[in-house]
Amino acid sequence: MKSKFFQYFTPSIIILIDLISKKLVKSSFQIGESKNILGSFLKFSFVENAGIAFGIFSDIAHTSILKNVVFTIITLSAVAFIIFLIRQGNRPLYRTSLYFILGGALGNILERLFGNIIYYGKFELFYGRVVDFIDIGFGNYRWFFFNIADSFITVGVILLIIYTFFFENKKKLKA
Secondary structure, three states: OHHHHHHHHHHHHHHHHHHHHHHHHHHHOOOOOEEEEEOOOEEEEEEEEOOOHHHOOOOOOOOOHHHHHHHHHHHHHHHHHHHHHHHHOOOHHHHHHHHHHHHHHHHHHHHHHHHHHHHHOOOOOOOOOEEEEEEEEEOOEEOOOEOHHHHHHHHHHHHHHHHHHHHHHHHHHHO
16 A cells, blocks of 8 residues: 555655746746856756657647657656566565656656746647756856756666666576
């Protein structure tokens, strides 16, 4: 029972935090506006990313139906695969890493698909972009903008790598 609770609770909380943070940024900032949070190291800078990670493919118009359909199919396929992996695994660190990745992926795909409902209350499919606002770096040396969903995906991947190298490999060596 505990496992089922976390299976649904963890990704749901990630989605909720992600979408609320994006809505707050979108309603409080003008596009391109930036505010220092921890000096110039951490800023909140409002941009919309019509591409995938790190803005790849963002030069293709966000209204392109083909791009939106392809991104949706790829993401939903990845979500289905992650759910399959969650059902196969029984180690807490492994499952937690996948819950983080799942929550982040769903947060971004829900915004891409239903952002017009989330932000404007109008039913129009394919918003086609995500709000990115976390901006870290030193002076003019900045990392790519990202959001809460991206952060959880990254942490999930790091946890999965740790699990694979330090726990899965030990299991194989013992066998």
